[in-house]
Amino acid sequence: MKRQGPQREIQPQPPPEYSVAYASHDVRLSWREWIVAAALVGAVLGLLPGQWERRERFQPGEDYRIPYELGNDYWLFGRYGRLACSQNKTLVIGDSVIWGHYVTKEHTLSHYLNAFTGEQRFANLGVDGIHPAALAGLLEYYGRGISNSRVILHCNPLWMASPEHDLQQAGKDFRLNHPALLPQLVGSPGCYTAPYSDRLGTCVERVAPFRNWARHLRAAYFENADLPEWTVRHPYDSPIQAVRRGLPSPGSRAQGSHLSWQARGIVEHDFPWVRLPTSLQWKSFQRAVRILRARGNRVFVLVGPFNEHMLEKASLATYTNRKGEIQDWLRQNDIPHYVPPALPSQYCADASHPLSEGYALLAAELLEQKSFIRFDTRPAGRRRPPPASAR
Amino acid sequence: MLFHTWIFVVFFLLAYPVYLAVKATRWREPWLLLASYVFYAWWNPLYLLLIARCTLMDYLAVLLMARSQSRWLKRLWLSLSIAANLAVLGLFKYAGFVTDNLNALLAWLGASYALPAPGVLLPVGISFYTFQSMSYTIDYYRDQIQKEPNLIRYATFVALFPQLVAGPIERAANLLPQLRRPQRISRDDLTDGLSLFVVGLFKKLALADYLALYVDKVYDAPAQYQAPALILASFAFGWQIYFDFSGYTDMARGIGRMMGFRLMLNFNNPYLATGLGDFWKRWHISLSTWFRDYVYIPLGGNRAGSFNTYRNMVLTMLICGLWHGAAWTFVVWGALHALGRVLTRRLESTAFYRQKVPRPVKQALVFAFVTFAWIFFRANSIGDAWLIVGRIFSGRWADPAFPLLALGLVACVWAYQHMHESGARRVLRLAPVRVGIVVFMILYLAVVAGGGAQPFIYFQF
Structure with a gap:
């Protein structure tokens, strides 16, 4: 049969399935109900972290340090920081050198500072593996409560010892610590290759306190796993019971055996030090100092000690140069600091970690430094401009 | 781009306000198409070639059917369109399966020769949009729908991002009329x-x-x-x-x-x-x-x-x-x-x-x-x-x-x-x-x- 033309007037007939209602459930809110739901969700998420902080038992005793397994619990770091500030303690902030990787909590730098001064005045806020780029992020996003206090900030030159340490390149066994604390969208290091979706999620976590609090719950009570994952590991355990058990005990144990670097079989090494002007870690360290000072903290920088016995001759010369450059910057910016001489070889566990005798010696030396005494005795707080009458 | 990722949230927050602004204008379909292609290209921009081929071929098949006076010629264009779609689907989805089975058969027969693995990756959502596009040509052949003269609109029908990669496999009779009429979005x-x-x-x-x-x-x-x-x-x-x-x-x-x-x-x-x-x-x-x-x-x-x-x-x-x-x-x-x-x-x-x-x-x-x-x-x-x-x-x-x-x-x-x-x-x-x-x-x-x-x-x- 011949048709009259190419265009046909046919009314589309949708299949009968299209007449099926909205969905196979009744979860359908009007705009008024959405407002109520949003208000309820907002109230719960806004109030819960604060209420939780009030109810969760957290009594850091002497020489407390954040448990090793809670190294990613930045909510706890913020809470401990705020608590220590409120007790007028001097915060000792840094990586595993401050945390005390090879020693128990009774042999860390902060312990010896407390012991030699006879008071519990120094709080160990070390976090394992926190390189300067991550430390700056930790202070910026989760350390807002640390203000108007005295802070001893540790500068570990190890993080500038090679392009890999400096996050410029990723080697075979490279493992990026604390990626959630790095710049996510602009200025992130080249070796950080997380998908953009994950990076955006991290940015959301920084501005939404409940996300950070949820991370705390995972870290503190569910073995750093999501609740679903934890229940697969412990199918018959009650999550409520897990929460009732309370926070893990402070990191009492050492994470490595108490042996000198030579006893471990480590040999002399030639580190390919990076140049400071191009070093991401050095720039990040400078940023960390600026963040702390902007919040009214008095900052004292402890550079090293580095195990110079482990360095080959050429490497030692370069390290000495870098140390000098760091010192110059600190001087130029009027930042009190101490660059200790190398510890005795037998007191070093590896390139940067002292053993307990090393910490004791370091604490004793530090307390004798004039710059430190001045730092330790002056009150901290935001410098206020002198009153008009005094000008 | 997965719906439950932050990157989709950003994508939607950018695409949606523009869509609301242009939904009553002639830029609606171009914008929807662009957004849909960006959404799809996020997996692999090369996949766009496949979806464009599918779109163009079926659009052309219906154009040719519309100009054909005889039923057998219409059937020929439909058959070519279906064959081309199934061939592409077969190549990307079943080539590895066929090769593996042929190699297993050759090995069973004692042959020393083995066919090389095709090494093609399965483009995400290919089965869904191919079926959706095929339904358009078949429904047109059956006189159940009108021809869609606007290529951009047809391309939008094939690639509409909410349902592009895993359905629902929409029919032209349902979706094309919605694309044709002015969009009203109520509260x-x-x-x-x-x-x-x-x-x-x-x-x-x-x-x-x-x-x-x-x-x-x-x-x-x-x-x-x-x-x-x-x-x-x-x-x-x-x-x-x-x-x-x-x-x-x-x-x-x-x-x-x-x-x-x-x-x-x-x-x-x-x-x-x-x-x-x-x-x-x-x-x-x-x-x-x-x-x-x-x-x-x-x-x-x-x-x-x-x-x-x-x-x-x-x-x-x-x-x-x-x-x-x-x-x-x-x-x-x-x-x-x-x-x-x-x-x-x-x-x-x-x-x-x-x-x-x-x-x-x-x-x-x-x-x-x-x-x-x-x-x-x-x-x-x-x-x-x-x-x-x-x-x-x-x-x-x-x-x-x-x-x-x-x-x-x-x-x-x-x-x-x-x-x-x-x-x-x-x-x-x-x-x-x-x-x-x-x-x-x-x-x-x-x-x-x-x-x-x-x-x-x-x-x-």
Whole structure:
């Protein structure tokens, strides 16, 4: 049969399935109900972290340090920081050198500072593996409560010892610590290759306190796993019971055996030090100092000690140069600091970690430094401009 | 780009306001097309070539059909279009499967030669948009729809991002008219769309991804588990795939609704089905109706006697199985459903089955059968599937270690679905109940659910 033309007037007939209602459930809110739901969700998420902080038992005793397994619990770091500030303690902030990787909590730098001064005045806020780029992020996003206090900030030159340490390149066994604390969208290091979706999620976590609090719950009570994952590991355990058990005990144990670097079989090494002007870690360290000072903290920088016995001759010369450059910057910016001489070889566990005798010696030396005494005795707080009458 | 990732949130927050601004102008379709192509290209920009080929070829086929005066010429253009679509689908989806099987055959015959592996990656969503585009040419050939003269609009119909990669497989008769008429987005469209999206997100992140933890553990090493764990993992997979796929569909429909489109319902509480025929009217409705309209009925449907009806059902189910994936496990899954339909078709129509067998018994039987078939769908190989079936029927006991919380969540959903299809539905319609459910879901997602972005199961098809 011949048709009259190419265009046909046919009314589309949708299949009968299209007449099926909205969905196979009744979860359908009007705009008024959405407002109520949003208000309820907002109230719960806004109030819960604060209420939780009030109810969760957290009594850091002497020489407390954040448990090793809670190294990613930045909510706890913020809470401990705020608590220590409120007790007028001097915060000792840094990586595993401050945390005390090879020693128990009774042999860390902060312990010896407390012991030699006879008071519990120094709080160990070390976090394992926190390189300067991550430390700056930790202070910026989760350390807002640390203000108007005295802070001893540790500068570990190890993080500038090679392009890999400096996050410029990723080697075979490279493992990026604390990626959630790095710049996510602009200025992130080249070796950080997380998908953009994950990076955006991290940015959301920084501005939404409940996300950070949820991370705390995972870290503190569910073995750093999501609740679903934890229940697969412990199918018959009650999550409520897990929460009732309370926070893990402070990191009492050492994470490595108490042996000198030579006893471990480590040999002399030639580190390919990076140049400071191009070093991401050095720039990040400078940023960390600026963040702390902007919040009214008095900052004292402890550079090293580095195990110079482990360095080959050429490497030692370069390290000495870098140390000098760091010192110059600190001087130029009027930042009190101490660059200790190398510890005795037998007191070093590896390139940067002292053993307990090393910490004791370091604490004793530090307390004798004039710059430190001045730092330790002056009150901290935001410098206020002198009153008009005094000008 | 997955709906449950932050990158999609950013994409939508950029695309949606512009869409609202241009929805009443001639820039609506170009903008939708651009957004859809960006969405798709996020996986791999080269995939755009495939979707553009599919679009252009089918658009051209219909143009040529419209200009053809004779029926046989129209049939020729349709056949060429279908052949080209199936050839591309076959190349990308089945080339590896065919090569593997030919190599196995050659090895069995003692040949020293082996065909090289084709090494092509399966582009995400190719089965979905190819079927959607094919339905346009076939419906036009059947005089069921009008020709779409606007290429941009047709390309938007094929690539509309909410349903591009995993359906629902829309028909031109439903979606093209919505693209043609001026879009009006009411307040209800926004709130309904948001409600659908939240439900879908909860199904995916809170339920499907949770069950996947157990299912993957057991199915990736089935030899380490005994009957209880294998049975529970199989049931869990039944729920996982339902939550995963219907969650995706809910999100797709929700986004579509927020943009003023009404996409078809794809799942209607399938595990409450009282027969296998009923199950396929509730499960992946857009695909089952596609196969009904374009495979089963053209084969003759039920018009030519019992034998031909059963033959057509078996063929349709086998093709449906193969559509899901290029592996023998999917063929066996399709064959099992075909067998089930053949065996129960007559029974389901008897007065005894309809009136005497209690509804919960029928539901339980269907659910058990469907779950049994899922074993072949999920198993990593036919060997694994037989191992799992053998162990299930060996009856050896070992603690399954199934998380009680997951069991509780699934039980809640099942109870909800039962209430939804019973007289208790009015309770679910009470405002405090609905608001309470939404608040619970959002809080669960914010605080409890896992943070990973697992891909959807159906993306691989």
